[in-house]
Amino acid sequence: MIRFFEKEPYSPIEYTYEVQSVLYKGKSQYQEILVVENPYFGKILILDGIVQLTERDEFFYHEMLTHIVMQAHPNPKRIVVIGGGDGGVVREVLKHKTVEKIYFVEIDEEVIQISKRFFPTLSSSIDDPKVEIKIMDGADFIKKSSTSIDAIIVDSTDIIGFARSLFTEDFFSSAIKALNQDGMFVTHSESLHFHLDIVIEVQKILKKAFPLVDLYTAPIATYPGNWWVFSIGSKKLNPRDIRRPFEIKTRYYDDEIHKHAFLPHKLYRKLMDKKLIW
Amino acid sequence: MIRSFKVEKFHAKIISKSTLFKVLSYLDKQKITTPFLLIDTEKIKENIYIIGKNIRNSKVFYALKANPDVAIADLVNQQDIGFEIASEGELKVLSSLDIKPAKIISSNPVKSIQFLEMAANYGVNYLSYDSIDEVDKIAKHAPRSNVYIRLSVPNEGSDWPLSKKFGVELDDAVRLLSYAKHKGLNPVGVTFHVGSQCTNLYSWNIAIDKAKILWDMSESKGIKLSLLNIGGGYPINYTKSAINIDIIEKNINKLISEKFPEDIEIHIEPGRSIVGDAGILVSTVIGKAKRYDEDWLYMDVGVFNGLMESLGGIRYSYIVENYKSKSKRWTIAGPSCDSFDVIDQNITLPEPDIGYLILILSSGAYTISYASEFNGFLIPKNILI
Numbered sequence: 001m002i003r004f005f006e007k008e009p010y011s012p013i014e015y016t017y018e019v020q021s022v023l024y025k026g027k028s029q030y031q032e033i034l035v036v037e038n039p040y041f042g043k044i045l046i047l048d049g050i051v052q053l054t055e056r057d058e059f060f061y062h063e064m065l066t067h068i069v070m071q072a073h074p075n076p077k078r079i080v081v082i083g084g085g086d087g088g089v090v091r092e093v094l095k096h097k098t099v100e101k102i103y104f105v106e107i108d109e110e111v112i113q114i115s116k117r118f119f120p121t122l123s124s125s126i127d128d129p130k131v132e133i134k135i136m137d138g139a140d141f142i143k144k145s146s147t148s149i150d151a152i153i154v155d156s157t158d159i160i161g162f163a164r165s166l167f168t169e170d171f172f173s174s175a176i177k178a179l180n181q182d183g184m185f186v187t188h189s190e191s192l193h194f195h196l197d198i199v200i201e202v203q204k205i206l207k208k209a210f211p212l213v214d215l216y217t218a219p220i221a222t223y224p225g226n227w228w229v230f231s232i233g234s235k236k237l238n239p240r241d242i243r244r245p246f247e248i249k250t251r252y253y254d255d256e257i258h259k260h261a262f263l264p265h266k267l268y269r270k271l272m273d274k275k276l277i278w
Numbered sequence: 279m280i281r282s283f284k285v286e287k288f289h290a291k292i293i294s295k296s297t298l299f300k301v302l303s304y305l306d307k308q309k310i311t312t313p314f315l316l317i318d319t320e321k322i323k324e325n326i327y328i329i330g331k332n333i334r335n336s337k338v339f340y341a342l343k344a345n346p347d348v349a350i351a352d353l354v355n356q357q358d359i360g361f362e363i364a365s366e367g368e369l370k371v372l373s374s375l376d377i378k379p380a381k382i383i384s385s386n387p388v389k390s391i392q393f394l395e396m397a398a399n400y401g402v403n404y405l406s407y408d409s410i411d412e413v414d415k416i417a418k419h420a421p422r423s424n425v426y427i428r429l430s431v432p433n434e435g436s437d438w439p440l441s442k443k444f445g446v447e448l449d450d451a452v453r454l455l456s457y458a459k460h461k462g463l464n465p466v467g468v469t470f471h472v473g474s475q476c477t478n479l480y481s482w483n484i485a486i487d488k489a490k491i492l493w494d495m496s497e498s499k500g501i502k503l504s505l506l507n508i509g510g511g512y513p514i515n516y517t518k519s520a521i522n523i524d525i526i527e528k529n530i531n532k533l534i535s536e537k538f539p540e541d542i543e544i545h546i547e548p549g550r551s552i553v554g555d556a557g558i559l560v561s562t563v564i565g566k567a568k569r570y571d572e573d574w575l576y577m578d579v580g581v582f583n584g585l586m587e588s589l590g591g592i593r594y595s596y597i598v599e600n601y602k603s604k605s606k607r608w609t610i611a612g613p614s615c616d617s618f619d620v621i622d623q624n625i626t627l628p629e630p631d632i633g634y635l636i637l638i639l640s641s642g643a644y645t646i647s648y649a650s651e652f653n654g655f656l657i658p659k660n661i662l663i
Contacts, residue, residue, distance in 0.1 A: 009290040160299050162280045168303055190295075197296035201320070274327065 007049030011224030028110035063253040064218040066092035082138030084155030085111030091125035095248040154187035172209035191225025216261035313658040321556035332527035336544040344549030344643040394419040417461040426467040431485035435478020467505025476511035512551035550643040557642020580612010586648040599634040614653040
């Protein structure tokens, strides 16, 4: 049996996966792309040595990255999805009837192609007529975007790789400019267990641009540290509140999960003030 | 422009992910002229938060010599700890920030008269010593000061030993405490230094045992001490994980609780452990050469303009731009014409192009403060991020 060893230098636990077969191995202009088959998780997409999604549990991540801001927004019509070349987030966004337009901005076209080949249940969404694909740097797209956006959803690779331009004050500032009055921004920001310093840092940078900043979490077995964080910046609406009836079909996310996903305020403060370090 | 760097598992032990993220983000957005030293202010705050936490009745004094940058001193001051200094120059840095004299001590056992006068004038009132001449000097130029005697202790476990130059043995120490009292000074305590970057937990055991013997000896001579200054020496991670500070401090605290009176006051003087791993030198690859079997890599930072401690055995970890090429074993050298300017050997790194950046981790302490402009190569500046 071949094994895949995940290469996340900042994971003190090294994750290894059984590999039944290697379905694809290649190198794009930006990163190494690997697709393997695992007996438990099914197909796994791996970029630069780090697991991005597995067929079995991808819905936890994609639902949680997408639906919190979509349900907290009163009427999300125009959405920007940055990264997430697999199409998982786009699939989730399309579940909302209010949506009229999705700008799907992915820097690496090869990830889209590979996903179309190996992950059709995620990538088939990309062909929807509401979706406009832009092959470019998400930071550049947002900087040049003058259109009024209701939600920006960032599904990037690791923060210290080339995706780091999606975590800067510059980027967050242009994001808030691109957003409507009720607009919201969400990005994954790593694990509370293994990357608390990054979680705090991203919250701090977001606060430089957004008046309202918060975070919520979801358990993801296949991401290092598991207790995965999603950071939100909002122009005025509290993302903890749901503003539309919950009518979409999901597996994990629902209106109750929405409320429970956010940290209790006391715990949030304790973490941000570095009073809880482990 | 997004630069690519080769980040490997062992780097994670040396530099935190958020520090690395800040450093790389900084490098993305700037037009860069190297060399310079990036200082992660959050990391300094974190380090200060940890130090002294596990030692009862302790006060922390940042050893300014580690990195005397004014902005860093200001940041340290805001964290509400004090400073340990040795010279007029260092006192000037602190006075420019209006730092209260009660927050300043000097543990340099041999001080210049000018400094003593300036310190006394400013109100600095805790001075160390280890000689009769120093007592005479202090009595004359900083009368009635609180003084503490420097004991010599073994420095075997440290990468940067200090004890040969300073410190006296027990009998002399007792005599010097009496002599200080006789000269109108106030002998309050004892200090030692296990050596900088001390990686042997038991160095503190030996030192504290010795301090205890002196404590009792001086009490029998009618001098009641109240202060134990344990110096610095806490290690940081250069190429591997050093012992955690909380483990060192819990050990120290246990020893002190067992041996000394409950109301004893403890002073700690960390320098390296406050700024060391908060600093990343950013340098450029200026040349490569193959000499016999050896591959040489030349950077614009060397022994003379920042990496002096490499001569004393400190070994650094590096992150190079460009992760595509194969790794080689390099001899790393600085830019000057001097053959002492060789920083390390047998360092495995991917081959960078000329002009690519090379990051030197854990280089916030004893780098810029040691640097000279020898051969016309500039001293890197501190940039706080």
